[in-house]
Amino acid sequence: MKKDMENLKIIIIAMTVALVTGAGAYYFGQTEGYKTGHNSGYTKGYDDGKKAVEAEQQEMISKTTAGAEVNPVENLPSANPLEGVKTNPFEGGYKNPFK
Numbered sequence: 001m002k003k004d005m006e007n008l009k010i011i012i013i014a015m016t017v018a019l020v021t022g023a024g025a026y027y028f029g030q031t032e033g034y035k036t037g038h039n040s041g042y043t044k045g046y047d048d049g050k051k052a053v054e055a056e057q058q059e060m061i062s063k064t065t066a067g068a069e070v071n072p073v074e075n076l077p078s079a080n081p082l083e084g085v086k087t088n089p090f091e092g093g094y095k096n097p098f099k
Helices: 002-037 042-063
Strands: none
Touching: none
């Protein structure tokens, strides 16, 4: 019984230490950690980097013809074999008896 009480004390002390450590880490992360990351220019650096990448992409697009409006189907011949033919073999070949 004495051994069980000692184990219970150790478990309670360990849980208390873990709880206090967790609460302290959470508090520090919410107050100091957020302020440090925000004030250190993280968002400003991210925005500057994003603008630089977008400018570089626009420069690359303007140098290539890939950015131009190109329609590859514009000058292809028609795929319709009956286009321009005066006689259509499918026209008037079948009369519907129920009309």
